[in-house]
Amino acid sequence: MAARALLRVPQRARRGEVIEIRALISHIMETGFRHSERGASIARDIITSFRCTYNGTEIFRARFYPAIAANPFITFTTIATESGTLRFEWSGDNEFTASESAAIMVE
Amino acid sequence: MNRRIFVLSLALAPWMRTARADAMHDAMSAVLQGATPREGRVTIELPPLVENGNTVPFSVSVESPMTERDHVRSIHVFNEKNPQPNIGDFFLGPRAGRAAVSTRIRLADTQTVVALAQMSDGSWWSGSASVIVTLAACTEIN
Amino acid sequence: MNALPLLFVVVASVALADDRRSGYEFMSRSTQAMQDDDMSNPAMLWVLDGEALWKAGKPSCASCHADMKGVAARYPAVSSGRLVNLEQRINLCRTEQQLVKPYAYESKELLSLTAYIALQSRGMPIAVKDDPAVQKGKALYEQRQGQLNMSCAQCHDQQAGRHLGGSVIPQGHPTGYPIYRLEWQTLGSLERRLRNCLIGIRAEPYGYGAPEMVELELYLMSRARGMKMDAPGVRP
Numbered sequence A: 001m002a003a004r005a006l007l008r009v010p011q012r013a014r015r016g017e018v019i020e021i022r023a024l025i026s027h028i029m030e031t032g033f034r035h036s037e038r039g040a041s042i043a044r045d046i047i048t049s050f051r052c053t054y055n056g057t058e059i060f061r062a063r064f065y066p067a068i069a070a071n072p073f074i075t076f077t078t079i080a081t082e083s084g085t086l087r088f089e090w091s092g093d094n095e096f097t098a099s100e101s102a103a104i105m106v107e
Numbered sequence B: 001m002n003r004r005i006f007v008l009s010l011a012l013a014p015w016m017r018t019a020r021a022d023a024m025h026d027a028m029s030a031v032l033q034g035a036t037p038r039e040g041r042v043t044i045e046l047p048p049l050v051e052n053g054n055t056v057p058f059s060v061s062v063e064s065p066m067t068e069r070d071h072v073r074s075i076h077v078f079n080e081k082n083p084q085p086n087i088g089d090f091f092l093g094p095r096a097g098r099a100a101v102s103t104r105i106r107l108a109d110t111q112t113v114v115a116l117a118q119m120s121d122g123s124w125w126s127g128s129a130s131v132i133v134t135l136a137a138c139t140e141i142n
Numbered sequence C: 001m002n003a004l005p006l007l008f009v010v011v012a013s014v015a016l017a018d019d020r021r022s023g024y025e026f027m028s029r030s031t032q033a034m035q036d037d038d039m040s041n042p043a044m045l046w047v048l049d050g051e052a053l054w055k056a057g058k059p060s061c062a063s064c065h066a067d068m069k070g071v072a073a074r075y076p077a078v079s080s081g082r083l084v085n086l087e088q089r090i091n092l093c094r095t096e097q098q099l100v101k102p103y104a105y106e107s108k109e110l111l112s113l114t115a116y117i118a119l120q121s122r123g124m125p126i127a128v129k130d131d132p133a134v135q136k137g138k139a140l141y142e143q144r145q146g147q148l149n150m151s152c153a154q155c156h157d158q159q160a161g162r163h164l165g166g167s168v169i170p171q172g173h174p175t176g177y178p179i180y181r182l183e184w185q186t187l188g189s190l191e192r193r194l195r196n197c198l199i200g201i202r203a204e205p206y207g208y209g210a211p212e213m214v215e216l217e218l219y220l221m222s223r224a225r226g227m228k229m230d231a232p233g234v235r236p
Helices: B019-032 C004-015 C029-036 C043-055 C086-097 C108-119 C133-142 C152-158 C190-200 C211-223
Strands: A005-008 A018-025 A047-054 A057-064 A073-079 A084-092 A096-106 B042-045 B056-062 B072-079 B086-091 B099-105 B111-119 B124-133 C077-079 C082-084 C179-181 C186-188
Touching (some): A018 A096, C108 C186
Parallel strands (some): B042 B124
Antiparallel strands (some): A018 A073, A047 A057, A057 B086
């Protein structure tokens, strides 16, 4: 099944208000340091990059390493500047990509 | 020049420096590119005793007005004892409002986590926190 | 007749609080916070999938069942003369009603469905029916076994609240299942957790779906009868 994501984005905010955004996505984040029972190395398979754009402008970016726990979770803030769309993009090993959007109304 | 550059690495006596502490030192150098971080303004929040090293709630915040002229550009987080020294890099900017990021990390052992923050004026600041990690009770064998 | 002793007995039984505590209460504040917010609880990722599976297929679960309120709180239960847990009941529906293959234990699909169903009992009291099998489960819970020759009761009745290594020993009430266990970094069933416990005391773990497993599950649920479900939970 495709990656599932959960977002916590306020539906409305006052202009200039600092809002908190949370994003959680399903992903095994295989570190590449584990071995199978037979001693074979299990290949790394992680999300390496996450970015958030606000009406097209990047407002937050993160680089993830194997030390980020499975089902990566991130909380960050941004200033509510205008109504529109927050877009979330994840990418990583094995050509992994995922994206989600959330609308925000700014008064 | 302030030789207390790397909060942990140089504070360790030579006999305490392990291959992994060196790896963290090198990873930090790669990001600093010769700059000297000052200790302060960066706060790491980690539970002092971790329930499970596989998933540890982690927060880092940096004191900054987060204005166009004075803001945090990026925060880079490192660890001392995992197989790999980097944890995550976070890129902010004046639109962030606050320099505060939370995530969940993996910690292989009792160790110190260090965060380096670069400001808009190019200066670097650092903060660290120590955490005790124990093995979980009752697991599977595999 | 002196009424004072009677009054004392009445007062004493009223004062006797229920000191059963969910595993949630034994966790650190930061792990509790992971469970508290539905948008931050990794178990909810499986609930999303479960909701999709509920509506999929012909016939879909949704085509027969309106909702699953209170269902997870009543399992294990007797179905067609056989004691089954929720996972087995889902598979019975699949093979007998939907005429499709059963899901494997701990498969993503089965976990997603049980998470979706269990969520609908959240906040509701555990209400398993009494059954002779409860006594079988109780005997399993109290018997010493494995290389360490320990019983469930020794840790979870006698030592609950104290530490085993760096971990706090909970009372063993299955109010939160299926759980996102931090140790697994994924969702898992009560049976998986019980297998962890059995391996922990160096005993031969019962197979998934084994009668002993279901009897043990039933005993644990009946021991927790009345406690509120907090599924799907996060646990260390």
